[in-house]
Amino acid sequence: MSFVIRPAATDDLQHLYEMAKLTGGGFTNLPPDRNSLSSKLEGSEAAFLREGPEIVGETFVLVLENTKTNEVRGTCQLFTAVGHQYPFYSYRINTLTQYSKELDRAVTAELLSLVNDLGGTSEVGGLFLHPNERAGGLGLLLARSRYLFVAAHRHRFGNRILAELRGIIDERGGSPFWDAIGGKFFGMSFQEADEFNAIHGNQFIADLMPKHPVYIAMLDEEARKVIGLPHPSGRAAMRMLENEGFSYQGYVDIFDGGPTMLADTDRVRSIADAHHGEIVEDSLEKGEKALIAAGEFKDFRCCYGAREIREDGIAIDAQAAELLHVGKGDKVWSIAR
Template sequence: MSFIIRAAKPGDLQALYEMAKLTGGGFTNLPPDRNSLQAKLDRSAAAYARKSGELENELFVLVLENTETGAVRGTSQLFTQVGQNWPFYSYRMTMLTQHSKELERTVRAELLSLTTDLEGSSEVGGLFLHPSERAGGLGLLLARSRYLFITAHRQRFGEKILAELRGIIDERGGSPFWDAVGGRFFGMSFQEADYFNAIHGNQFIADLMPKHPVYTAMLNESARKVIGLPHPNGRAAMRMLENEGFSYEGYVDIFDGGPTMTARVDNVRSVRDAKTLPVTDMSCERGEKALLATGQLAGFRCCYGARNITDNGISIDSQSAELLKVKEGDPVWSIAR
């Protein structure tokens, strides 16, 4: 089968909605709500249509298409600058050390402090691959294609980038972390709060969440032990992020306590090592396995293929050339698979 990463189109709404119903909750960037998904597609279309290059608060939605059937089988998103319309909240894990001379005792306490430290960062998120396609490296294609998109449009992204990983969700679909922290102040279940956030944004957090640090020792064990842990389905995504140069620096999601991974954009491996070269020929059938991408904005396309870098440019395989719709002389971005 042949798959291509391309810009999302208005006609992808139904496919996105069907995938959103499969996420199982806790997936804020892909809510099972048509109006919300339509708003994302509209916002993405406006971002693709804008030709000027300066950094603004935008969203780009990408999809994975099976080119043989035309079916959309995955999606991912890029946010160019978070925290512009409303604050971007995270909890930051910190340590408070106190000492009593009389008792000759030092006590160290972990704190969760509400912060907007990551405001202004770019974000990669909303990655979902249809369960029937979770083989053959398609998740990796979805994830890494975003970095080639960033590389091709570097001026429209910030200096720092983040990725929020879904936290631990129990068998009821609830969050032990939310139940112990936010749920005590909002009178809402995790599902209700998460859905409300996906549809309306998190201004209600600013309105109602206590601003004082939370001592983790005051939380129950089920909440403490999930802080900073990804959902089991997100462990592979965390490893991929680490391989790209992202790290966990103590920031966690305010809803489910999942880890927020951060990096400098120019230090992300697939951004740093990407090369752009003109196509010299389309006969490289046994070259190095690579991700190949071309096109600007709505014309962006990315796929797996073979490459051979020469002094004059890049040779690629014929199938990739067909998928990317490129000819000799056209520029192609590439990164080793």
């Protein structure tokens, strides 16, 4: 396979812009706006070049490149600490139970409370694979390469990590959840609010969104039934996250009500089980299928390959060695496929 994950560069702007136009909305981390994407790429390049150990709220953008055609066919992102520049808002589902002695009746109600208690958490997101490449495990390569990047640069990420999944979007491109809550206060459609958030951030939510909890029972049925559900296209991503150790803990996106998945960083499967070793052979003919990564920061690369873990190091196949620009004596991170 000729595909490799590498850091995005400013030269990738056109590729990312073309992919952003294919997302169908509700994809905040990949807006179809050149200026926003350009700023994101510039910030990412600065993050890859910074050498300090501090966690300062950066974004790393990775891309999937077909090395035979030099085309970028997918992308994913890592955020070292959300809420560093602007508060990171979520709704958290809480339960309130009240009892009336006169009626001898207890009533339990669920509420949506606006919170920013996930601030400082790292995030994996922004994953998009070109529709023509959705075969051969490339989506899995994009998703899990992020965890090998975290394993290789653990000091730049927090102790918790989250992933936001896009919520239910109707055939109009609108959000029943937004229409029932945010739309009532902002006079904006979901698409307008989502685009504004992608480009300008969500400080406007803090400025105008009511701070009191919202009783879920008072929302219309269309809004109630989508809370905490992923978009149909995100169900496979949710299963992958669960396989990595993420879980839904009652946090939902303030725009579309999609679920926020959380995990302890060091307990994410592809981080906890990642193997770090020195290459003792770079022409392995048969071995365990794996994701293999090499290089630090701007030199990071990840691909599929074959590995054999030995007492004195690790053996990898020749194609992986070529894609990763490594050989005997170099060190790699790997995880079984």
